[in-house]
Amino acid sequence: MPGIKTLRAMSSALKNREISSTELTQEHLAKIAADKTNSFVTVAKDNALEQAKQAQQRREQESSHPLTGVPLAHKDIFCTQGITTTCGSRMLENFVAPYDAHVVALLNQAGMVTLGKTNMDEFAMGSSNESSHFGPVSNPWNLDKVPGGSSGGSAAAVAAGLVACATGTDTGGSIRQPAALCGITGLKPTYGRISRYGMIAFASSLDQAGPMTCDAEDAALMLSAMAGFDSKDSTSAQRQDAWLADFAEQGIPDLDRPLKIGLPQEYYADLSNGSIIEAVQNTLAQQGHELVDVSLPHTQAAIPVYYVIAGAEASTNLSRYDGVRFGHRCENPQSLEDLYKRSRSEGFGDEVKRRILTGTYTLSVGYFDAYYIKAQQIRRLISEDFSNVFADVDVLLTPTSPTPAFSKGQLSDDPIAMYQQDLYTVPTSLAGLPALSMPCGFVDGLPVGAQLIAPAFREDVLLGLAAQYQKHSDWHLQRPNGSRVSKEWAT
């Protein structure tokens, strides 16, 4: 395959019979076999070739979807029937789910080809992909650096050109931060936009799936295929947004008017790469948009609030791993208590145990009101901060992450410093809002991301603005070692 192609380029080549889905799949599998980043936990070669064959038949019968025959990878948090789903943990090292996640089922129905499952921080808890039981992932731009996390394998795989799209999940920034650190486009949709069914639960009031792609156009195509009401998810949103299908079929339309873009001052206070985000502001101003300073006064409380709520929900969700019904079971348990304790202690890594203990502490008798209820109250204040600014502006522009990719091991002994990586992504998660990270420059050869945040269910604004920015920049097309993404099949 000549170079790195977008999903839309591959879709068009398949439609025009310039390549078959089997050839496309074989070329991707060959690239994955030569991978140096440890992006994949499982490569599903036989499954992929079978799906490619079926996709080819659908293409020939012309009963296909634009994504039929296009390869992708799933973050190893999505249950895939017949393919191991580890969630980056020893606990689920040998777990083969008896059903598909809703997202997986939708993309299978579209005819996409699952190449395999991508590496991730254990149970999605981490910002560097170093907590994976299957070893850290390397950033393709510099193999000594982390790719971010928790969807680090998905981000690195797209950045390395192993696949043009991978699914991700975002609880406090796990799509956006690795997208920024690897130089790709990552979309965290509104809470409830995409079903959580079959997505292994971390913090259920925050978890949201989304696409990680080369550009906004591909993100729109994927969002359309992944979104929709699902009765099996009790928080799935019932929406009728016609723009989803329109964006997928016709491409993202030009914005119909200049936007008013808010710059939350709390996000610009301690910025090491301020000149890069200023350049984004200048580009957007040149497109006719109005930029104004705004304030989100409860931003500083977001990290503590997030770690209370996410810890509490994680300690509850992860109580299901008991060594009885699925997952790791210790050898020769002496009692039921021993079975629980040793299975869990052997199956979970340090960061997962830390979060479980945090949640157990904040939910325990005497602390519940002071921590959990207090955090939920501040969560409302954070949400109201956003509502207040969105009364006046259409969208917010911020940096995605405080720093570019850091070195492996640099923060792994300091959980508090690691948690600060989520400073600019966590408030949006607490408020359930959609946000997109797009590449906007480089520092010392490492990519930097800009984050756009919109009101609930206005991913159309994010995609419209990101598509416009990407027409006037080429950061998103740049890849390691001088290679480039092509939006056309023939180059």
Place this chain on the structure above:
Amino acid sequence: MSEAKPTIDLAHLANLARLNFDPNSSESARADLEKIIAMIDAMQAVNTEDVAPLSHPLDGAQRLRQDLVTETEQRDNFQSTAPSTSEGYYLVPRVVD
């Protein structure tokens, strides 16, 4: 904001969470947790008087459905992932002598 360093009974918490820590890892787990709790305590400075807790990010309500049986019996399928079963039951160490 609480200035006092929290004192954490790690053994009690570990028991509640059904986790074991050996003496070496216990001390570092306690130290990490103390740092995390101290970081979290910064939120105590926020005035939340008369603010209602927000449990669903978009303040959504629980969706209800008709009280009808919708699931089919899939015992064998679900037990295929279990470490130890017998005749349709999950096996655990003896609980009652």
